[in-house]
Amino acid sequence: MADAPTAGSDEGTVDAFLEGGTSLRHAPGPYFGAYGGRWMPESLIAALDELEDTFEKAKADPEFIAQIADLNKNYSGRPSLLTEAKRFAEHAGGVRIFLKREDLNHTGSHKINNVLGQALLAKRMGKTRVIAETGAGQHGVASATAAALLGLECVVYMGAEDCRRQALNVARMELLGATVIPVTNGSQTLKDAINEALRDWVANVGNTHYLLGTAAGAHPFPALVRYFHEVIGEEARAQILEQAGRLPDAVCACIGGGSNAIGIFHGFLDDPSVKIYGFEAGGDGVETGRHAATITLGRPGVLHGARSYLMQDDDGQTIESHSISAGLDYPGVGPEHSYLADIGRVSYEPITDSEAMEAFKLLCRTEGIIPAIESSHALAGAIKVGQRLAAEAGTAGASDKIVVVNLSGRGDKDVATAAEWFDLLDKDSAEAVIGKEGEQL
């Protein structure tokens, strides 16, 4: 089993997806078909070049590979488990469902994979300060963690609305020594936090690395962030082969910017028998306009450094996204996902808040695992995929079908939101006040 992101190490064992032997697994950027690139101010191009150069050299440096492998194993707790969810699967047409347990990583989500890698790159570049944006707070917490571990100053930009929704994560970041700056511009969510982080980066690029948290942004970020998450897919593929004796029929992940998804997809992109699904945040329902289903309903445009699908109006102004999940509440998406959608390799579908919360509750009750609300979108999607597979295979054949779901994070951070959703809180309790009135801890 791979315990390091050893890109390319198992190319001989998988079939190339495209005719002619072109692999989809290691697209280097800057372009993914018509997407990607560098739609960025000139002021930042030198820093992007420096990052690209440092990254390319690090990938070829056995010492760097060993550092990542050591941190993944002895700090994050990798490899993360692949757990069969038998009772949950009864609600998905009776297919077999396996959960890739990124929720068990240190800091509670896949985000740690990327931040450790990027923080090491920051050190290699001689930078002493990292800045990050965060939606749910998972990437902010992970960034603060990596910064504490490696002795870097850390500043996290977080939308003021998200600070309210994720007050405990703000406290966690501060406990870890980071400075959290609430962003009050625009929609006060993830996209505005990215804008503010970019403004900081332009002004402080000499000593500062922008530790971007998702597989989006200007080149080399999409390929670089994917690289550090490839370990998810490589582990998952080896684990399912070991535990089930064959490749899955389908792989499911949730998509905001798309970093956990591209990480697990990476392992299976060149396996033509594996159907791949990305589940976007459908919010109140795509017909309501209040959603974050970027690929499903967006149009290509440029935002935050890359050309990709984008939620925008007829004037090219970014439309504010809506989702119960702060981590998916983003009107853009990583450029590699736009490409994979266009060529038909990955199917992207929306999951509403209600569907996600039902799946959240179901996993709690059937498996004793509280998932992140982000990951609950993938779980809800897996139920649909499982039911479709079962319908095709018939009752007798359903139990031979296998679905792997990336459980990208744990739901401890979401307990207040979930308790409010399911009306579990006494209305006078402190938690209810936090949930409803936005009081920060």
Added chain:
Amino acid sequence: MTTADITSKSAIAIDKARAEGRAALIGYLPAGYPSVEETIAAGIALARNGADLIEVGIPYSDPVMDGPVIQAATTEALAKGFSVRQVFDVVAGITSQTDAAVLVMTYWNPVVRMGVDEFSRRLAEAGGAGLITPDLIPDEAAEWMDASEKYGLDRVFLVAPSSTPERMRRTVDASRGFVYAVSIMGVTGARSSVSSAAEDVVAAAKAAGAERVCVGLGVSTAEQVAEIAAYADGVIVGSALVAAVRDGGVDAVAQLTKDLCTGLTRK
């Protein structure tokens, strides 16, 4: 600079100032702030009080290169319902009343959305000189290179203190009209002093072959204008003018423009 056969409105305006022994003044105004009519009136006031070129900014939802003053203005314009096509009304409104070269400064996505060719056609039709593109680098500008040739528009790309000599050359080669030298690593907004990096950026751009280099970011007073006029072909003022619009309307813009002009003559 490429294609000598296309007449550059920006170059003509800068060369006219140069012939008068001074630097050119370039003033920025966000379209639709506080209204389309007032932007036109402020633009006319800018030109009549001494600005040689005018930058009309398109309010955008994600202005990553802008500081708080311009963000507040463009957010307000969008909240009042500004639509991108109104920028052509502003350009036409100013060019029909003055001789100033009028450029549009815009983040790239609104142009992509309308279509680069369509946007360029309408800008040329409105009498616009060209585009200043803060988040478009020549590397990604193939479509804009074609459209700007087709419609005879200036391409003003930015160079920064962080630009390598190689990128400096590439950007200068791709530009027409002038090159926009960012004075400081940062976003728009008044600063108490002009960074010493600005003079180096201008020298590097000239060394890379630029005929006209104008300096912007952080310039708000006649003293700063004078400092930059000593070595640059033009001085760009943004946030200070936006604050003038905000606090005193068209009259304040006229007064500030007159004041800024006192710094233009080279000593």
